[in-house]
Amino acid sequence: MEESTMKRSATVSNPFTTSVAGGSDFCDRRQELAELERLVQDGQSIVLSSPRRYGKTSLALHLQARLREQGFLTVYVDFFSVLSEQDFVTKLAKAVVAGIGRGASPGNFRSRLANLFRSFTVTFEARPEGIVVSTALAPGTSPATGLDDVMEDLFSYVEKNHRKACCVFDEFQEIATLPESKRIEGTLRSHVQMHKSISFVYVGSRRQLLMDMFGKNRPFYGSSGFMTLNSISSDDFVPYIVQKFSESGKTCSPDIASLIYDHVAGYPSYVRRLAAFAWGMTETLCTKDIVEASWNALLDDTTALFEATWTGLSPIERRALTSIAVEPTSQPSAYEYLQRYHVPASSMQKAIEALKMLDLVEYDKEWHLVDPVMTAWIKDTRSNTI
Template sequence: MQNPFTIGIAKNEDFCNRRQELADLVNYAKNGQKVVLYSPRRYGKSSLVRQVLKELEKVNFLTVYVDLFSISSEQDFISTLATGILKRIGSGADPRSLGDKVKNLFGRLIPVFEVTPEGLGFSVKFDRSTKLELLLDDLMEGVYNYIKKKQLRACIALDEFQEVTELAESKKIEGILRSHIQLQKEIAYFYIGSRRRILKDIFTDKSRPFYKSAFLYTLKEIPKEDFIPHIEKRFKESSKKCPSDTAEKIYDTVRGYPYYVQKLALLTWDITQKACNNDLIDVAYKLLLKMETPGFEGIWSGLTLIQKAVLKALAKEPTASPFAKEYLERYGLTIGGVQKAIHALLSKDLIGKDTEDKYRLTDPVMGDWLRE
């Protein structure tokens, strides 16, 4: 029997709760709002947004989802965004009439599509020597003119939006985008990201073009009272048992971190014959730690010595006072080193503040890995 848990994009029965968040985001989109959706990595942002877009399609929205994680240049950004938009506009169109549908969409960007055994493939081409602002103006104006002409409403979701800040011309891109987006009342925009400090700065720094131009919406853990029944149900549907107290241990072991709850449940299910128990969860958690170790080692190797020292200290002892004399002495740290390290670790989203205002590791499993 197939494992009922997933660590990829959650769809249909894999999608756990998020009823309030789903309702909020659908409502924001219907009202043409701009929303910054942020959380730590692997909290389910992409799954949630895809579910929102699915709901909007039911009321005839044009929906666009673009992942900007891999962009490496300004031209790459334009190509990725334009291709994502073109793909949605051309979705479901007859290949024989598609050319007429999109040929006047842009001025400087030329739509390219080809029929393959997998379906239609989309891309754009343009003169790489053309100025960035001309290309981006062409893209944003073309999309908006299409929406107006077709009398549509739309929602454009830009995942890992903070990656734009890594580009040399990032401020220019932000300015051009803002100048168009603020006039596009028919289009809702979702700016999604997991490097929370950087993403929030884009919209809260007075010197940035996007200052106060969107709602800030935090995606939190799925509540225990919702996740536990989901775990029980998925075990039961696959002819296995997981009592509520055992499902609660799965949740608590990884501090409710959505990705790890799913993964630990998946691994526990794999080694469960009939009924899940605490011993099996302990075995599964050791497997999870082993599987995550290469990723943690990659992160660790990219840190400076002082960043490593501060991260280890916070793994052992989360604190609201990392600059206190006693804390610094206990871990052999200096106030200047800690200040620089915390700034860097916050930017990398490796640490954050919890509800008690304590600095602690964002990733609970990495915390266990460091303590071991």
């Protein structure tokens, strides 16, 4: 390799982000973004669902960035790690404070929060990277009262300042795992239905759990529209891969980019990760052999996660998952299928329902695994356990 190429490879960073994609890293989703923007501008709320790592968070944050340009107040909170009702309320309050204070100087930040948040103690510290906020329920305040107050205070701030707002509740379905979930849902809905100045985008990747929250006999029933993210088409992703290689001084032909896309069945985050491995292994020209080596690296990289998921399943659930990975089927309870994979008839349907709730399997003409890389991992490492 020539010295100039070595210097360029050492200084150019990998152009394929494997985290939240923003700016030029954001690929396509033009139609979904425009539709979400239109719905929020009309004051509607939306349930945004898809499998894990499909780009929901990137899309939601991209939406909020565009809305801020139009004067919207935006609030983003991730409930993935929520542990309790108090944790939920504290996370929400912190996100509301951060949204209201976005872009403010320390002095202006304090004035924006004046006479707000009766149930919370808010502290903040000015750091070079920005203002760091902490919130805590005031002594003697119950989480239920705190949730009522933070929602009321948020709506009061928006109306007082004559603004529209958009709140993104990421991994919203996780509150359904809390003992107080019905109370939380009821309190949130009571505020949402009384105030129309704020749109909510409820984002989730455990799709069955999320859909159940908006089903009949639940507080949120009928409160929101629904949008499902599909995979990004190869017509959009392949040119994106080619361009990213080119911009960083390397070459990936459309045929090789298509191979990257097809290897992971167009699954958005895996397309980026496989492309990132391939880019890292490429000196000047990406080849089929490099893609194959990158695929093996991706399998190695995901093994720990898949093993953790596998360990959390019951023996029957593992057998059901393995059978569907090896042989997708529209009739998992058929006698020959059950005999072939040694799953009792009485257990298969229950196992599939559990796997569906975990978003590991889905039905589209036939039952198959949601994750194409997990499918390959099971075939390579677990199919001999049947």
